Amino acid sequence: MFHAFLDGVSFYIADLLNISIGNTFSGGVIDFTLFGILQGNENTNWLRVIIVGLPWAALYYFSFLFLIKKFNVMTPGRAEESEEVVEQQTSSLTENAHKIIAALGSANNIENVDACITRLRVAVKEVKAVDKATLKKLGAIDVLEVGGGVQAVFxxxxxxxxxxxxxxxxxED
Known part of the structure; x- marks a missing residue:
């Protein structure tokens, strides 16, 4: 919500200063160059973006720093550190797969196994039978309960x- 507020105020300020730079996707450096600098300052007032943008970036940074700390938002890198130690990965892929099956509550608890690039997605009969701590010891960065199953981030x-x-x-694979 706070980002939406700041974003709205920034568009209001840009309108007041007659800044008119278009964008195609992200409003990044390429858009700034193509639709701001190359169009000429007389058409876009792109120099005003730099004058307003630097203090605006500082406002964003310090506002979110304050809010993240005040409300203890668990952003990446701020999560509570666990004392669990990841097992030394000397086991083979097959040995680890057997350990993963056991940690998922045995073969009888597993309905379906799938994966995306980083997550092992497993539909299980009983989520409570899954040993998340063991999955983390086997190298999972995190284990999430999603829609009647678990996702282990390996x-x-x-x-x-x-x-x-x-x-x-x-x-079948």
Whole structure:
């Protein structure tokens, strides 16, 4: 909500200062160059963006710094540190896949195993049977409960674990 407020005020200020720079996607450096600088200051008033933008960036930074600390927002890097130690990854892919199956509450608890680039997505019968701590010890950065299943964030290994777990369970990959 606060970002929306600041964004609205910034557009109001830009309108008051007759700043008219178009954008196509993100309003980044390419858009600023193509639709601001190259169109000429007399058409876009792009120099005013720099004059207003620098203090506006500081306002954004310090406002959000204050709000994040005041409301203890758990942004990346601010999450509570756990004392859990990740197991040394000397196990093979197959050994880890067996451990993952056990941590998911055994083969009987697993309905479906899928993966995206970084997440092992598992539909399970009983979410409470899943041992999240063990999955984290096996290298998962986080374990989330999503829609009657779990998603273990293993990074690039997620796809490999999916194939290995499905092979062990005798399911199509």
């Amino acid at each position: 990074g690039a290994k997620a796809v490999l674990y999916k194939s290995e777990v499905n092979q062990i369970l005798g399911k």
